[in-house]
Amino acid sequence: MSAPPFPARGRIAAGTRKTLSRKWVQRLLVWGAIIIAWEIFGRRVGPFFFASFTQTMGGLRELVVSGDIWVLGESIQQMLSGYLLAAVVGIPVGLLMGASRKFRHVLEPYVNLMFVASMEALLPFLIILFGVGFQFRTMVVFLFSVLYVVLNTQAGVRNIDSQLIETARSFRAPAWRIFKDVMLPGTLPYILAGLRLALGMALQGMIIAELWVQTQTGALLFGLAEFRALDRFLALVLVIMILGALATEALFWVQRKAAPWARDLATPGR
């Protein structure tokens, strides 16, 4: 087998590597500038109104030493249960809405309504329904994230090239193989993109629910702000943001690995 005459697009060529390193130089420069500005601003306005970068790092150490930071772990566990529920419900509903006109016509108005409605407005009602415990928080995370899974999955099904389905038919593919070998792989990049967007929403839902019922990370954030412990407050916010960014980045990676043919979709704007 002779070597292919040109490299596959998936591999990183020397030129790409150069742009990659340039990207990181740019990022470090920008981040460095932000940290310096943060430090100067923090020192100017004083700890009552803001914490400087060094104070925030001190706050982070305190959070770790006191063990307070681990409350985040418990929050995330609960968030994941709501997120998984959103995936388990959202993917089949999205597939059905994409594949069946009837299903879509019935569900679409509700889904769109929920999408534009303020989820926060529902929180008092959800407390009545589910109380303030595990169920409530799972439901909030679920409601925050499920629509992104549903709408993306649905868009994926509807974007499948009908000619591919016809091609599969011409090779005598039975209906279930058309589903398994055309619909599912065709929709996969969209499902993964939906799961990625939904994760960010789930994290938001988690914090908002916990702020409402004053528990775990939410309660900690509230308490720290009230007692003006802005160094630890900002440290905790920073950790949440970084975790969210890392999780999103991880899902980008999964998307590129699981659907290498759909790079443009997996990484818009990259």
Next chain:
Amino acid sequence: MHRTDAGAVEISNLSIVFSQRIGKVQQRVAALENINLTIADGAFVSIVGPSGCGKSTLLRITGGLVAPSDGEVRLYGTQVLSPRVESAMVFQHHNLFPWRTTLRNVEFGLEMANVPSAERRERAKHYLDLVGLTSFADYYPHQLSGGMQQRVGLARALAVEPKILLMDEPFGALDAQTRFLLQEELSRIWVQDRKTVLFITHDIEEALFLADRVLVMSSRPGRFIEDINVPFDRPRSDHTRGLAQFGEMKEHIWQLLKPSAAGSELI
């Protein structure tokens, strides 16, 4: 039902009518009207006609993807009611599955036929080799050129080892040079195992170069206006294209198509 004396493809009294809305009026348009055609086993037949004459629809009916309004198609005596095992299709747009590599695309039809995986792989490799793409087995379709994509589409159809190959303007979207190369390659592959081929095109030269028999089609309603035997020896080459008789036949078909082509230009 099965008759041994039947042709590879027998189309009888076939019509297709679809309704079209023009303004507020619902009109019934006859896309194909009373088509009759028998193709002998092992023949290479081209249908040439202006765009919109229904030639692709005729092919899709033969492939079992569309049901006719009237009449029937039989492949080796068996009526076509859904895609038949005797035929395989090659499409104008390569229609490769973007999530499958080249090799796995070629395996698709074999998977649907439940061929065991080891045999499947061997056969797919064989046909990939036949179209000269062995070293691209692990590439995804978007990494291939247009010509390569069509070769993979051809290999995918050949891999199920159909008796009849149904080709729907497979080279129509390619640039002229690539089209010439692929025409010669198809001609070479065909000479090796002489499958029955029904080849749809709007390119008169392509039809003449490839086929033993060219059917000229008019539009609205689509029907055959001439049935031409192509006498050139095989293997054919650039030399064939340069023959005086080749040029004369090309001119003759063009004169037949001209009124229809002008008509479809006006629509």
